[in-house]
Amino acid sequence: MTSTLSAVTTPQVPAQRQPAPDTGSAGRTAPPSRLRSSRTDLLLCGVLLVAILVVQGWNIADYPTLSDDEGTYLAQAWAVQEGRGLAHYTYWYDHPPLGWIQIALLTWIPSMISPESMTVGSMRATMLVISGISAVLVYVLGRRLSLPRWAAGLGMVFFGLSPLSVVLQREIFLDNLAVMWTLVAFTLAASPSRHLWHHFGAGIAAATAVLTKETMLVILPALLVTMWRHSHKDTRKFAVTGAITACTLIGFSYPLFALLKGELLPGGGHVSLWDGVKYQMTRPGSGFILDQGSGSWGVFQSWLYYDRVLPLGGLAGALLLLATWRWSVTARALAGPALTVAILAALALRPNGYLPAMYVIQALPFLALVLAGGTASVAHAVLRRWRDPDERRWQTGGRYTLAVVLAISAGAYVVPRWYDGARTAVTVDANAPYQAASKWLSTEVADPEDTRVLVDDAMWLDLVHAGYRPGLGVIWFYKADLDPAVTKTMPGGWRDIDYVVASPTVRRDAVDLPNVKAAIQHSKPVAVFGTGEDRIEIRQIQTTGTAAGGAR
Template structure:
């Protein structure tokens, strides 16, 4: 946890999704599901949890940028995932040292460290999914544990729906974790917990009259259709130049040892029956990631990391256990395997984790947040300013009017509730906080492009493509 916490507000560079989820958590704290029209882009339970854990950092450390406050709030989520990795390792037959090794492999992997720092719904979903596996594999085989497994996995999907690909694997774990004579009750209990918990989401949409598409309103099924087939694919991971290929390359640069070693161990783990659930989880997630033409998000790998670590530790334990000789010989072999792993991966992990802890990529965002809070621009309740998702909540905290006073740049051309307040288009805006994420959308959003073309810099933070500029709108370019 110290590795995750050191410099947590400085690295990595913010992803606009982080600001979006923070703003949606702020909306939950104020009695809404989203800071603009909730259009069922994801189930809301993820940012409901974020709302529950983010109030303490914002109360204790009010002077920090909201991004840093939100990342601090992710630390207990990361801690829970590490503990549950140990528990699941024990439930699939790992001895205590092997389960602890799996937890350390997961906890110290540079890929896990950097992704756990970020405010992603996948981190919440993973905790619930690991809890579901822990319940399903409980050695007590209690019916209520299997009901709990179903409820936990429903909460995982209500945190981030993409983790639903693990449902078949969880059923395999439940089959292993239940007794033959009572298995039908276990399956029925699991199904009850899963359905009764998961159906709250479509029931909400139904009661709102927003389950199916229709004129003048958003809908759950319409958004699901967009998520499944309306998004541009990431291409093939095997084709150079595609987004998927670049994403795999970035993951492997961070940590080739856990990804490649864990993937190979997952294949070998299929020979060990108790390891089937974690091995199948890895293989299922890899197959989905490698499917051609699908959309592959940056944070997708979060779901696979603990299962990769357990596969590595479990396979090593299985190999050592099959060595001939007395117990002390196997103990020496286990220590030798651990030292070999440290010698191979340790230097790379140390360099990567040190870079994560010591690098400061986010000074420009901190400076922009301070500008929003400290610079006088007149009556902030009447000033209209456009920001990206990351700085939206900083502007709200600084006193700008949420929604149509401080405007998330995506909403300029896509939300009728916003566009109807802009009868003169870009001329109705006073300032734009021009960030890399915002400039990247200028060709897709005509009003945003016009704003950037008619803005005059009044403050600039940083240089090059990573700079942030405060643009005052008016006149010609």
Template sequence: MTTVAEPPGIHAPPDEAETPTPGASGTPTPGAPGTPPRRVAALVRRTPALVRRTPDLLRRLGAIRMPRWRPSRDMLVIAALLVVVGCVYLPNIGGFPGASDDEGTYLAQAWASQQGLGLAHYTYWYDHPPLGWLQLAAISWLPAAIDPGGLAVAVGRYAMVPVVAAILALTYVLTRRLGFARPTAAAALLLLGLSPLTVTLYRQLFLDTFAIAWILAALVLALSPRKHLWHHVAAGAAAAVAVLSKETMLVALPAVAVALWQGTVRGLRAYSLVGATAGLALVGVFFPLYALLKGELFPGPDHVSLIGAWQFQLQNRTGSGSVFELGSSANKLVGSWVFYDWVLPMAGAVGVIAGLFIRRLRAPALAAALLAGMALRPGGYLPAMYIIGLLPFFAITAVGLVDVAARRMLAVDPVRHGRWYRGNVAMLVAAAVTAVVLIAPTWATGIERAVTAKDNARYVAAAGWLREHRPVEPGARIVLDDVLWLDAVNAGFERERVIWFYKLDLDTAVTATLPRGWRSVDYVISSPAMRADPNILPNVAAVLTHSQVVVTFGSGDDRIEIRRVDQEAQ
């Protein structure tokens, strides 16, 4: 039998033969175009029933109890310990330690990013990946808005409070995920947070602080007890953010791989490593891709480049000498670290060496060993803030080693070997008392210095002078260090006429705006950073030589001088 297909639009449902044909006589089509009319009709038929059931549905919904959020014991412990550390970290945060030129540079770069002026307040030459000060830009606006009249660097330090809190919390969580009990994790947090060296360095505006927070997050994610693949992908992404915050964290990536190996089931390790590598690559590729799209990946004439900056950092930068060479810059720097606190670095060094042979401590110990190995290489450049990346690993491995040793000593059966057990307990108590006796005086002195010293009083006075004299000479051209650069701009001086002293010699874009060279400068604010090595910067040396002191703040080598340049000098 031949079946004749009905034309579209006139087929009626079997049980609703009298339903109007859509479009046949001007009747509007129910529902969306192409919606079967019988579905619409069925929905219409069910509507009264749904309306009648609405009160019952609402009663049932109201009877559902939402789960109450209950903070875990670990969260309560972390919160309590952060309050303790905050009592040492927060007081006098702007007064100690003395502001450094690096702090001013990173804060000025963050300000330029906030203002949409680019990645830096001068030509960005790929000296560091920009993500570190972009994070600073995201949080530094709040303290700046609260206290717009204070010294910019001192006020900006409050932006580091949440970052340091995250580092301390992650140190605790990582210690727990390594298999240690709450008292051990709490000891690691307090050892890190109360060390005078930590208080001194973690108050300052350094990119290393952002980087170590992200590398700790990567280790925490790699050791997640859920062992979820997405946690391991996130670990790789967090490691990439750490590297893009400060490139030195690239050295610590093998430690993340070790943590991933330890934190996954044997049959799934390949998937976890591939996932973490994907997260690392997908995030990390943005930096070289940015340089490539700007045509600044490879060195060339008349432009900066990413590879050129790497070559400078690795090959052309003046080294700090060996840490073992008495009198070298690296040796003096290590001495300054130990001056603030010898306890954490020395205990951490012992913990790192032993931790390499203890499975639970291997990942943080490897991270610290690799970072320390870079610092100990002969002829390399050692920055003042380098130890920031080592301190959390020092705390974890030192406390973890004590925990492992104490548990092994107390593993003796107290019934069968009572003499040995009592002797071990006595040794542990004696060691604890000795540690307290040795640590307390050092830390008490360091903490007292941190909460009372006024090392930035001279910079505060210089910033006040800038605010007072801006209306007097609005068009004045000033050369200064980057600690005061943002203060001069905030005071109202023209941004193009506020010159970071390095740029007076090293930036052709700046020298092009000086028709008479250094004689186009009106004022120079002489600071310790500017006077450190005047021989390598001829124009800076010239403005210092051909200028007269107007006012001096402070005394000795740390003094700050406001100097008027003699533009007619020969």
């Protein structure tokens, strides 16, 4: 495929002074061919995609441990499917609802065929669809940013097969959906065709990403850089203005939704978007990421536990590309992804910011691209020194020998580390305690319909399918203290509860929840599954006498 703007040649202009072809802002003389028209690209991308889906899909229901956030998003998707509104409880403006609306669409057919399969473990399989699309987009974006075929494939490997990616991309997180839409936006912005509708589409995709997970807003400047560099100079201002307008208009649909519902500003008897924003801006920080002992340090170490190559190598690659921007064609082409990594790293380094475990998901594709791009830059710089026009045969052999040595050395460093992390992901069953606790509550409780139990959201849908009343019989434990619609049905507080499932999440957060804390203190364990900090206790409330001891 050739550029839409070909060189203009006139008979009056000598050949040596003809205007140079429009190279675009990325500095390339011809855009790469489309993926669908290149058999080699299709074959390489297809083989890598199969490998990624196999590794990420193997043991997906059993590892990692089910999280409360996963259960929340899936329960909200279930509520949308069931026509119960935007959430399984009173919706408040924590995240925009578009994310779990998409999850509802993904899980709609499976839930129709087998309603009881609408649980976190089994529905993780839907994340393979998102992960597969994102992996292909990483390859396509790499090629559109002028990476050679091998480097684009390497970026796809980094993104899809890093143990950190394998673990986090399996989970039902809004971040994974938002990343997919962000990659769509970058891919359209870097389109070699440079049609105006590509840039408008990039703006729409960017707005969709923000409405899926609002934190994607911070990387929009990097998207604009990519769009500016890959648009034609004659239509650049119009294209960028159109993309910004499309993104803004769609993005404002969320506050408009709140305004139409009378929930934009705080008031009596309703939630508000302003309160949601205020909560996000004032929530307690988790400390400085480099301060040992802080919550952020613990999150950072959990990332490095699975993989040091992608986060640290990708950050180094971004710094290398930004430092060589003026004289490196690859650095200029990858300015958008490198800037994305820099922005996300700067936010993570805030002295007292809040750093959730899934934060790194937003950076994964861009870490992969800049690491691959940095590798390509280094390889190109090294191989240039082997040029010798008088000894071409020796030069070619030496270059290939050096490339093989470098590849083997890198593989010897990376493969053993990735193998350990991937082996854990495909062999360990971390969710057996959850499955056993769910089975116990489904079979050992005589009358689930008239039983009230506090659980985390990872188990909420399991018990709904087991016959417990959604919202009133099986209660997401936060709501027992924080949702007036639930607390008014509990005039006796903890005494109106029959059981509390003390999972690690419940035990950790009960400190700040009076009803949940009291329920644990006035209960005794009747079944315990697992050991240590990961154990799950099913505790029966004791309304008379003294409980056998609170969960510790």
